[in-house]
Each structure stands twice: as structure tokens, then as C-alpha cells.
Amino acid sequence: MTTDAAPFLAATRTFYDAIAEDYADRFRDVHVAQPVDRAMLAAYAQMVGPGGQVADLGCGPGRVTAHLASLGLSVFGLDLSSSMLAIARRENPGLRFEQGSMLELDLPDGALAGAVSWYSSIHTPWERLPDLFREFRRVLAPGGHLLLAFQSGDEPRRHERPFGHPVTLDFERRRPEPMAELLAGAGLTVRVRTLREPDEALGEPVAQACLIATRD
Incomplete structure (x- = not known):
């Protein structure tokens, strides 16, 4: 179940419900097309190791x-x-996909060996990030790893009428240093920090940041 208690959650859901098919077609290979991103995902997988739930x-x-x-x-x-979940289930019938909010995860404390937020915290307001990161820590087992990727910068980018759909949403950009401080405040220690320049082949406008943090 999802919650609309926070307006930004409802806005995010409405935005992606509207653009899901176009988004999936436009960005079909982008998440694993960049070699540094592939390397970070591979390093993360090795840090978590086989067998644990992610x-x-x-x-x-x-x-x-x-x-x-x-x-x-x-x-x-x-x-x-x-709508995004419908695509995920259609394209990956062997994997499990659930609907829900990252701020209210339907998981027991310490249930996960790993949690991944791959450009998904970018619609969470700054003042709600401590809540989000505490929830990530809650569901991670001691020694569990969080992978957090986001666009680096200070000013958000507003997307209006993407693919011609009548929806609007802000995409927040953040600097790695304050994000690492917020993670530390939530009880997550940053172990790996990368900042790569924009990849022109992918049309990236700003640098891309990635943090791997561990629950103490």
C-alpha cells in the first residue's frame, strides 16, 4: 500500500504514473550504460555478498x-x-516488485542485507531526508550496506510536461558532503564516495554522485 500523507509522495506517484511507458522506453539502457555506474553496482554487490535480501x-x-x-x-x-511496477513485472517476471513508500517500509527491523536508492531520493524534500535515512537504517541489519546515487548540485531541475504529459515535478540535486553528514546522523557510515563528471553520451547535465554507507 502507498501513502499520500505527504503531498510530495502523491505528486511523485502521479508524475511517474503518467510518464511510465515513455520513461521506460527513453531510458531503457541508461542505468547500466555508464562504466563507472556499472563498476559501482558491481562493487556494491560484492560488498553485500550473495544470499542476503536487498x-x-x-x-x-x-x-x-x-x-x-x-x-x-x-x-x-x-x-x-x-504504472512503473506494471512495466517492471512485465519485463522481469522472475523478480518480485511491490508498491509502497520508502518512508514507511513494510519490513521488520534489520530485515535487509542491503538497500539501494538509485536516484530515488531526488524527490524527497531536504527536511524529510533524515526521516528517509533513518528508515533505511532501521531495515538494514548491522553491517548492512546502503547504495545511494543522485545528481550533484545545488539547484533543482523542474521537469514540466515531459513527453507531452501534463505533469510537473522537481528533481533535486545535492552535494555529496552534506548527504554524507545526514547519513552519519542517521547511523550510517559512508565507506565509498564517488563523484563523476557528466557523461555527454548520456546527455547528463551535471555531475553524478554515489555513496555506499554501512549500518554501524
């Missing part, structure tokens, strides 16, 4: 979920958008 939180059409599964992880996806 959640791809904000999984969208399930491309990263499937890639992590191909790297040997026991992984399932979660997303707000029913």
Missing part, C-alpha cells in the same frame, strides 16, 4: 533491480508508481 527502493521499471539480480543478489523492487 531492496531496490524506488525501482521504477526495474532495470537496476534486474541488473543487481544478474550480479547474484537476492533482490526485490519497491516503487510508488503502479
